[in-house]
Amino acid sequence: xACSGSFVVILDATIVSVALPAIRADLGFAPSSLSWVVxxxxxxxxxxxxxxxxxxxxxxxxxxxxxxxxxxxxARLAAGLTGTAELLLATRAVQGLGAALLxxxxxxxxxxxxxxxxxxxxxxxxxxxxxxxxxxxxxxIGGLLTQWAGWRWVFFITVPVGVLAILAAGPVLPSRRDVxxxxxxxVVGATTATAGLAAVVYAAMRPADTGWTAPAVLLPFVAxxxxxxxxxxxxxxxxxxxxxxxxxxxxxxxxxxxxxxFVLGLGFFASPVLLSLYLQDVHHYSPLRAGxxxxxxxxxxxxxxxxAGPLSVRIGARRAALLCCALGAVGFAGVAAGTGLHAxxxxxxxxxxxxxxxxxxxxxxxxTVAATGGLPPxxxxxAAGLLNTVRQTSGALGLAVLSTLALASGYTAAxxxxxxxxxxxxxxxxxxxxxxx
Numbered sequence: 001x002a003c004s005g006s007f008v009v010i011l012d013a014t015i016v017s018v019a020l021p022a023i024r025a026d027l028g029f030a031p032s033s034l035s036w037v038v039x040x041x042x043x044x045x046x047x048x049x050x051x052x053x054x055x056x057x058x059x060x061x062x063x064x065x066x067x068x069x070x071x072x073x074x075a076r077l078a079a080g081l082t083g084t085a086e087l088l089l090a091t092r093a094v095q096g097l098g099a100a101l102l103x104x105x106x107x108x109x110x111x112x113x114x115x116x117x118x119x120x121x122x123x124x125x126x127x128x129x130x131x132x133x134x135x136x137x138x139x140x141i142g143g144l145l146t147q148w149a150g151w152r153w154v155f156f157i158t159v160p161v162g163v164l165a166i167l168a169a170g171p172v173l174p175s176r177r178d179v180x181x182x183x184x185x186x187v188v189g190a191t192t193a194t195a196g197l198a199a200v201v202y203a204a205m206r207p208a209d210t211g212w213t214a215p216a217v218l219l220p221f222v223a224x225x226x227x228x229x230x231x232x233x234x235x236x237x238x239x240x241x242x243x244x245x246x247x248x249x250x251x252x253x254x255x256x257x258x259x260x261x262f263v264l265g266l267g268f269f270a271s272p273v274l275l276s277l278y279l280q281d282v283h284h285y286s287p288l289r290a291g292x293x294x295x296x297x298x299x300x301x302x303x304x305x306x307x308a309g310p311l312s313v314r315i316g317a318r319r320a321a322l323l324c325c326a327l328g329a330v331g332f333a334g335v336a337a338g339t340g341l342h343a344x345x346x347x348x349x350x351x352x353x354x355x356x357x358x359x360x361x362x363x364x365x366x367x368t369v370a371a372t373g374g375l376p377p378x379x380x381x382x383a384a385g386l387l388n389t390v391r392q393t394s395g396a397l398g399l400a401v402l403s404t405l406a407l408a409s410g411y412t413a414a415x416x417x418x419x420x421x422x423x424x425x426x427x428x429x430x431x432x433x434x435x436x437x
Contacts, residue, residue: 001172003130005069008158009099009106010131012041012076014138015154020292022151027085039205040089044096046105046392047198051190052241053104053385061105061381062173063111064261066166070103071095073162080155109173111372112363118313120180120373125309125365130362132305136298139276139291147288157316189243192231199224201393204400207295212314212404244382249376256382256432257371258390260321262426264367265394267332267421268360270402270414275349277403278411279337293345300354308365317366318433324363325426331356332419340412360422370433 002329016038024034056064075094084086110127114120145153179245210216235242249255272294279290304324312320334352340349398421406414 004416005102006131007134011138018142019146019154029085036239040092041096044093045099046201047194048100049389050385052101053381055143056104056381062372065105066169068098072098076155080152104385108381111380121312122309128364129305132301143291183322186239186243192227196199196224201396204397252434253370262390263425265357266398267418269395270399289434295356297353301359304362305357308362312366317370320366321429324359327359328356329394329419329422384396
């Protein structure tokens with residue numbers, strides 16, 4: 001169940017990108033608004049993740065899995081049936097909300113089901129591998145469906161998976177049997193956190209169109225930061241039952257794991273988009289061919305994620321995170337060198353891409369083990385929501401910065417910065433993640 005939820009959520013983030021030209025032609029999107037087919041999903045996903053994690057703790061895993069998967073599936077079906085650009089953007093936002101409610105449940109399920117550290121590490125490795133499979137197969141499946149069946153099937157394809165998962169949730173997932181009074185939801189905290197995160201992510205999406213100093217970037221960015229400051233003050237001083245108890249950051253594995261995840265996300269999550277653009281702009285690949293060219297990187301990601309669980313058990317989460325992030329840095333440095341020389345596809349993408357794909361995908365498991373392990377069950381969803389919020393926010397910021405840098409200074413500079421981010425994550429892992437995580 002956890003893997004099915006992770007797969008459809010991550011697949012949704014990548015499958016739509018290759019269908020954008022067909023969507024624009026059919027629904028009449030303006031060039032400046034087409035990117036919001038992706039951005040509307042990302043914005044809602046990032047903004048509501050922290051709330052989704054807390055709701056998982058309050059209302060139980062089974063209930064929130066059904067609610068999140070139902071919202072996600074119905075919105076996917078509606079997106080495929082829509083006939084206007086405005087309705088498509090609305091359904092994409094609802095998909096993001098459903099994903100934000102669903103994703104923390106998938107990680108919380110693993111942490112509460114597999115309590116023995118070695119088994120949990122292996123389960124998280126499988127969970128990461130399925131996510132990597134979704135990320136890698138998205139461009140390929142999207143290209144095939146768009147070319148042979150039409151762009152609407154990009155949305156229809158996961159509807160049967162969602163329906164089957166909803167039907168299976170009742171007999172498979174545990175019901176909430178906690179007889180203690182249910183804590184109240186921190187409405188003020190939920191509102192300020194969601195609005196602040198959404199404003200910051202929105203500002204990060206705008207520079208490619210307006211530049212970094214435009215009011216459309218600075219105003220929401222400053223407003224978002226102000227709301228997040230209010231959120232922190234509210235959690236620390238005024239909230240009776242805070243959405244995010246700040247004491248969780250006193251746990252070194254939680255705070256350290258989230259910092260390393262943030263730096264890793266800055267460097268890694270923009271790579272599929274940058275590689276796709278590089279292959280189409282420099283090597284003049286078609287969208288489908290670019291998606292197929294990314295497939296070996298995805299295969300390496302799957303292999304890395306599968307090997308990460310046993311590696312984390314054998315050498316510990318801290319050493320595994322260091323080793324895998326360092327390998328990712330080497331791979332990104334190789335891509336930067338290859339793109340700088342305008343080398344052939346095997347030299348510039350295939351070989352170094354497989355290296356960073358293996359390393360970065362493997363790094364997610366030990367960092368997740370550190371950041372979410374060893375917590376009581378009533379904090380499992382919170383830790384999962386926090387880590388996923390950090391992942392999604394860092395990915396949005398990294399995509400904004402690196403795509404702007406690629407336009408201004410070239411792909412070599414963008415991939416060099418990615419390599420630097422992974423190197424910083426490798427250096428930070430042994431300093432911030434405690435021994436024995």
